[in-house]
Amino acid sequence: MPPTPRQSPEAVLAQMSRSLPQPSAKGIAAVLAHLIHDGQIMPGDRLPTVREVATVLKVSAPTVASAWADLREQGILETRRRGGTFVMPFRDKPMFLPRSGRSRSRWIDLAFGVADPALLPPLGEALANGLVVAQLHDPQKDHAIPALVEAIGRTIPFAPEAWSTASNGSEATLLVLSALTQRGSRVAVEQPSSPRLMDIMQTLGLEVIPVACDASGPLPAALQTALQKDPALFLYQPRGQIPLGHSVPAERIAELAQVLAERPEIMVIEDDNIGPLSASEFVSTGSHLPGKVVVIRTYCRAYGVDLRCSVYAGPQALLRKAQSLRSHGAAMNSRILQGTLAWLVSDAKTTALIGRAAQTYTRRRGNLAAALARQGIETQGHDGVFLWVPVRSERAAVAALGKHNIGVAAGSACYASFRAESHIRVSVTLLPDESESVELIAQMIAEAASFQDPESLA
Numbered sequence: 001m002p003p004t005p006r007q008s009p010e011a012v013l014a015q016m017s018r019s020l021p022q023p024s025a026k027g028i029a030a031v032l033a034h035l036i037h038d039g040q041i042m043p044g045d046r047l048p049t050v051r052e053v054a055t056v057l058k059v060s061a062p063t064v065a066s067a068w069a070d071l072r073e074q075g076i077l078e079t080r081r082r083g084g085t086f087v088m089p090f091r092d093k094p095m096f097l098p099r100s101g102r103s104r105s106r107w108i109d110l111a112f113g114v115a116d117p118a119l120l121p122p123l124g125e126a127l128a129n130g131l132v133v134a135q136l137h138d139p140q141k142d143h144a145i146p147a148l149v150e151a152i153g154r155t156i157p158f159a160p161e162a163w164s165t166a167s168n169g170s171e172a173t174l175l176v177l178s179a180l181t182q183r184g185s186r187v188a189v190e191q192p193s194s195p196r197l198m199d200i201m202q203t204l205g206l207e208v209i210p211v212a213c214d215a216s217g218p219l220p221a222a223l224q225t226a227l228q229k230d231p232a233l234f235l236y237q238p239r240g241q242i243p244l245g246h247s248v249p250a251e252r253i254a255e256l257a258q259v260l261a262e263r264p265e266i267m268v269i270e271d272d273n274i275g276p277l278s279a280s281e282f283v284s285t286g287s288h289l290p291g292k293v294v295v296i297r298t299y300c301r302a303y304g305v306d307l308r309c310s311v312y313a314g315p316q317a318l319l320r321k322a323q324s325l326r327s328h329g330a331a332m333n334s335r336i337l338q339g340t341l342a343w344l345v346s347d348a349k350t351t352a353l354i355g356r357a358a359q360t361y362t363r364r365r366g367n368l369a370a371a372l373a374r375q376g377i378e379t380q381g382h383d384g385v386f387l388w389v390p391v392r393s394e395r396a397a398v399a400a401l402g403k404h405n406i407g408v409a410a411g412s413a414c415y416a417s418f419r420a421e422s423h424i425r426v427s428v429t430l431l432p433d434e435s436e437s438v439e440l441i442a443q444m445i446a447e448a449a450s451f452q453d454p455e456s457l458a
Contacts, residue, residue: 009048012041013056023059025066032067033076036087043407044399047077047085072199080412086398088407110441111407113242113385113427115301119357121350123304126343133339141332143323144311148342152311155276155345156295158286160313164323165333168305169273169298172312174200175322176294180267181206181232188226188234188266190218192388192414192423194242194273197235201416208416215380217241217248220255227259233267234260238283240274243388243414243425245365245381247280257288264292267318272297276351277358279383291315301385301429302354303344309337361385364428367435371442377449387426389445394422396451404444424449 020031035041047053050068054061068085071077079085088111133145144163153159166172173196181187183205189197191210201208209229212222218236226234239247248256260268268285272278275297286293294314299307312319323329344350368387369379379387391397394410401408401424411423426445432438 009046009052012045013048013053015040016053017056020057023057023063025063025070028053028057028059028064028067029070032071036076041087043087043402044395045087047087049084078410078413080395080410086395086410088398088402088409108405108430108432108441109407110427110431111409111425113301113429115304116357116360116429119353119360120304121344121353123307123340123344126340126347126350127336129343130336130338130340133335133342136335138335142335142338143319143332144313145335145338145342148311148338148345151342151345152297152313155282156286156313157282157284158290158293160286160293160295160315161291162316162319163311163313164319165338166310166312166326167308167333168300169271169296169310170196170200171326172296172298172310172322173197173269173271174204175325176269176296176312176314176318177201177204177206177233177235178325179318179321186229186231188223188229188231189416190236190241191416192243192411192419193235194237194271195409195413195425196242197271198413198416210416211236213241213244213246215246216252217246218252218256220252220259223256224259227263227266231266233269235269235271237271237273239272239280240278240384241381242273242384243386243411243423245379245384245386245388247278247383248283250283253283253285254288257285260285260289260292266292268293270295274301274384275299276302276345276354277361277385279358279362294318299341299344302357303341307337307341307344309333309341311341360433361428364431364433367433367438368426368428368431368442371438372445374439375442375446377442377446385427385429387428389424389426389449391422391424391449391451393452394424397422397424397445397448400448400451401444406441406444408445 015035016031020027050061050064053064068077072079076088077085078088133147135142144165149163166175186207186209188209188211190213209226209231211218211226270284270293272282272295284293284295294312296312298310372379377389379389394412398408398410409425411425
């Protein structure tokens with residue numbers, strides 16, 4: 001019989017009510033995080049609804065919603081569209097955990113796709129070079145220093161009008177979308193897509209028009225159909241796609257550009273989410289659609305999240321508007337961090353280290369895909385840091401694996417609307433390299449994939 005969540009929503013609410021010292025969003029979030037840390041509430045446990053929590057705790061529904069949002073940002077909770085809110089495996093747990101006293105069985109977090117610390121390059125020399133960039137401490141804003149534009153410009157197959165930086169890819173995407181849309185605007189987005197992008201769309205109140213994909217990326221016919229609904233823009237991932245793992249070849253890029261050329265008023269956003277860690281070259285519709293494409297490149301997985309420097313490039317007027325929306329135009333990425341990133345991108349030794357990291361992630365991805373295939377589970381894609389695994393019930397699979405200290409993510413978060421088929425999203429960045437461990441993890445995933453949601457049997 002498949003495992004069920006450890007506690008009912010009512011039991012979770014009772015624990016929260018007993019433990020809550022302060023009826024505020026921060027207090028609710030802190031209490032729930034503490035209960036999860038202590039193991040009193042487990043991965044897979046379903047939370048009561050916002051309205052139920054608000055009623056019992058005698059607070060407003062927005063207060064509870066704010067607490068839930070804070071915990072989602074920390075990776076503690078996951079809200080599944082039309083499925084409720086669940087506890088995810090907590091990311092601060094030890095990377096490897098023994099099971100049943102067997103030290104050879106090591107279990108890891110495969111939910112979030114964070115970089116393996118052992119594969120990050122050293123930053124000392126890069127930071128030292130960042131400290132001597134031109135115009136250091138100049139009071140005038142410099143959203144993209146010349147050295148950074150020169151370094152990254154060599155890796156973009158067209159010449160954008162303007163360049164800018166943000167603290168990460170999510171912020172850059174939020175700024176660009178905010179500059180292009182207003183609440184209620186329609187946007188065409190490949191489906192499934194990154195939960196990060198889906199969350200941003202939801203935050204901005206945008207209506208997502210889905211564009212179906214195959215193994216080569218967004219389908220031109222599906223895009224053409226979506227454009228008939230007059231979206232403000234089309235957003236897709238040109239390589240290392242989350243969660244499917246495909247990269248769009250030049251031929252498909254040209255086909256998509258041909259469709260988009262018929263609607264010159266529609267902008268294109270290309271989310272290059274893993275940047276130099278991709279196994280594929282970066283190919284862009286910007287080579288075919290001058291002045292209509294924004295490229296957003298994230299370097300967090302390659303160089304580490306504390307570098308706090310992603311890059312976006314595109315039409316000058318659009319970037320100026322996006323910059324004005326960042327802290328009302330007052331914010332700018334430090335020239336020191338921009339110079340650090342420019343040095344990292346240009347340095348031959350660092351490039352070699354990133355190449356080896358990319359090869360390691362590709363090998364880990366292939367190892368798990370092969371192990372799952374031996375268990376009768378076929379995955380898809382060839383690039384990126386996630387596997388898209390079909391399961392009978394994503395809820396049952398996430399809960400079952402969580403109870404064995406294997407954290408995975410529910411696939412429903414990758415869609416804007418309900419889908420009948422179920423998947424889980426499995427990261428390979430922290431996957432062990434030992435073949436025995438990979439086989440054990442594949443066996444556990446295969447077992448969990450066969451479980452059926454108990455509620456569907458009621």
